[in-house]
Amino acid sequence: MWEKETIPDPDKLYFFIHIHAMRYDKEGNNPFVPESSLTNTPDSGPNKSSDWSKYHRPEDTRFLRGEEYKFGQKIFKKPDEYFIYSTLVSDWRSIDQQHGKQSVEHDPIYNDPIPIGTPNNRAHSIIIGNKDDLKLRTIIARSIKWEIAPPDTKIECKEYKKTLGL
Amino acid sequence: MHMNTQIRNVSKIRNDYRLKPLSRNTQQNNREWGIGEKNPRSGLVGISVQHTKFHPVYTKTGIEDFTLGSKFEEEIREIADLNDNWDEEGALKPDYSNLKNATLFVLKYGNSILKTFGKNLSYPEINPCKDGSIDLVWRDKTNFLILNFREPNGQIANFYFDQYDPNLGRQGGFVPSELDQDILNYLKKFV
Numbered sequence: 001m002w003e004k005e006t007i008p009d010p011d012k013l014y015f016f017i018h019i020h021a022m023r024y025d026k027e028g029n030n031p032f033v034p035e036s037s038l039t040n041t042p043d044s045g046p047n048k049s050s051d052w053s054k055y056h057r058p059e060d061t062r063f064l065r066g067e068e069y070k071f072g073q074k075i076f077k078k079p080d081e082y083f084i085y086s087t088l089v090s091d092w093r094s095i096d097q098q099h100g101k102q103s104v105e106h107d108p109i110y111n112d113p114i115p116i117g118t119p120n121n122r123a124h125s126i127i128i129g130n131k132d133d134l135k136l137r138t139i140i141a142r143s144i145k146w147e148i149a150p151p152d153t154k155i156e157c158k159e160y161k162k163t164l165g166l
Numbered sequence: 167m168h169m170n171t172q173i174r175n176v177s178k179i180r181n182d183y184r185l186k187p188l189s190r191n192t193q194q195n196n197r198e199w200g201i202g203e204k205n206p207r208s209g210l211v212g213i214s215v216q217h218t219k220f221h222p223v224y225t226k227t228g229i230e231d232f233t234l235g236s237k238f239e240e241e242i243r244e245i246a247d248l249n250d251n252w253d254e255e256g257a258l259k260p261d262y263s264n265l266k267n268a269t270l271f272v273l274k275y276g277n278s279i280l281k282t283f284g285k286n287l288s289y290p291e292i293n294p295c296k297d298g299s300i301d302l303v304w305r306d307k308t309n310f311l312i313l314n315f316r317e318p319n320g321q322i323a324n325f326y327f328d329q330y331d332p333n334l335g336r337q338g339g340f341v342p343s344e345l346d347q348d349i350l351n352y353l354k355k356f357v
Contacts, residue, residue: 021253023293026237035312036293036301041256071256081254132297134312134326135337142330 002108002122005054009090012053013104013125014061014147016082019161028154033085033144035137040130048127052106055123058084058147069117076117080164084148091143092127099136102129238289242269245294258298263318268292268300271313271323271342275353278345285357309355315342327352 023034040046051061066079092102105128109121131137151157242265250259269292276287291303299316314324323342328335340346 018254020248021257023291026289026291034291034293034301035303036295037253039295039297039299041296042258042298070254071251077254134314134324135332135335138310138312138326138328138335139332 001110004106004108007052007054007089007104007106007125009088009093011089012086013050013089013092013127014053014056014058014084014086014123015048015050016061016065016084019081019083019150019157019164019166022083022150024154024157029152031083031146031150031152031157033141035134035141038131038137038140040132046128046130046132048131050125050127051121051123052125053086053123058086060123062148064119064121067117067119074117078164081166083146083150085144086147087140087143087145091140095129095136095139099139100130100133102127102131102136104128235289238272238292241292245292245300248294252294253296255296257294257296260294260300261298261318263320264298264300264315267318267320267323267342268302268313268315270320271302271315274342275345275350278350279353279357282350283354283357287353288356290356304353304356306356309352311352311356313349325349325352 017033017037021034021037022031024031038048051064056064061084062079062082065077065082068077069075070077089104092104095102105126107124107126109118109124111118111120114120151160245260246265248260251257252259272287272290279285279287288304291301291305293301293303295301295314295316297316299314302313302315304311308329309327310330311325311327317323320342322339324337324339326335326337336348340349
C-alpha cells in the first residue's frame with residue numbers, strides 16, 4: 001500500500017497517447033498532441049490519468065502499458081503503439097475557475113493480488129475537472145512536450161504502423 | 167525555408183480549394199456524407215463562388231454538388247473510418263452529424279470569404295474528439311482558432327481565438343448555419 005502524497009507544482013506529469021490519436025501538421029511533419037485528445041472520455045469521465053515524475057520515467061510509463069488491458073477487452077496493449085508526452089503540474093493548476101478548474105492528485109494504484117490487466121502503479125495521478133473548455137484544451141496543448149516522440153513525419157509514421165501491423 | 171518554397175507550399179495548399187477535374191471525383195465515403203458529387207451535370211468545384219451555388223444547395227438537403235480540397239477530403243475520410251475505441255482508451259466513433267456540420271461550416275464560410283474578399287480560406291485541421299465531437303483548427307505563426315462541433319442538430323458550435331496570448335483570448339458559442347461576423351473576421355486571418 002502506498003500513501004497519497006502532495007505533488008509539487010514544478011514536477012512533471014507523463015501521459016501516453018496512442019498512435020491513432022496523435023497528429024501531424026499539414027505538410028506531414030512535426031507530430032503533435034491535438035487539443036482534441038484532451039477532451040473528456042465518455043466512459044471514464046472527465047478525470048485524466050497521468051504518471052508523476054517522482055516515481056516514473058517516460059520509459060516506465062510506456063512500459064506499463066504492456067501490462068494493461070485494452071479498453072473493454074482482455075487483450076494487452078502494445079507499448080510500441082504509444083508515445084509519451086509531459087506537462088508540468090503547474091500547467092493544470094494555473095487554469096482559472098472560469099475555464100474549468102483542475103486539481104492534480106496523487107492516486108497510487110495498489111492491489112494484492114494484482115488483477116491481470118490492471119497493474120500496480122505508484123506514480124499514478126489524476127487531474128480532476130471537466131476538460132471540454134476550448135481555452136483550457138488550447139492552453140494545455142501548448143504546454144505539452146514530447147518525452148518519447150513519434151516518427152518525425154506522417155510518411156514515416158505510416159511505415160511504422162505497418163511494422164506494428166496497424 | 168526559402169521564401170519561394172514557402173510561397174509554393176502555401177499556393178499548393180490553397181489550390182486544393184479550387185476547381186478539380188471531374189475525373190478526380192470524391193469517394194464513396196463522401197457520398198454518404200453528402201459532400202461528394204451526386205449530380206454529374208454540375209461539375210466539380212471547390213470553395214469557389216464563381217462556379218458554385220452554395221447557399222441554395224445548403225438550404226435544401228445538403229451540399230450534394232460540392233467537393234472539398236483533396237487533402238481535406240483525405241482527412242475527413244480518415245476520421246469517418248474511425249470506429250469506437252479508436253484511441254484504445256474508450257473514445258467514441260466521430261458523430262456523423264458533427265462531422266457533417268463541421269464540413270458544411272468550412273464550405274459555407276469558405277464560400278463567403280471568397281465571395282467577399284476574393285481569397286481562398288486555407289483548409290483547417292479536422293480532429294476527432296474522444297466524446298464524438300469534432301474540432302476544426304486553424305493555426306499559423308500569429309493566429310489560432312479552434313471550433314468545436316458537438317451538437318448533432320448543428321444549432322450551436324463553440325469557438326476560441328487568440329494570438330498566442332490566452333489573456334487576450336476570445337471564446338463563446340455561435341450559430342454555424344448563419345454567417346457570424348466575428349467568426350468571419352477570425353477566419354479572414356487565415357486566407
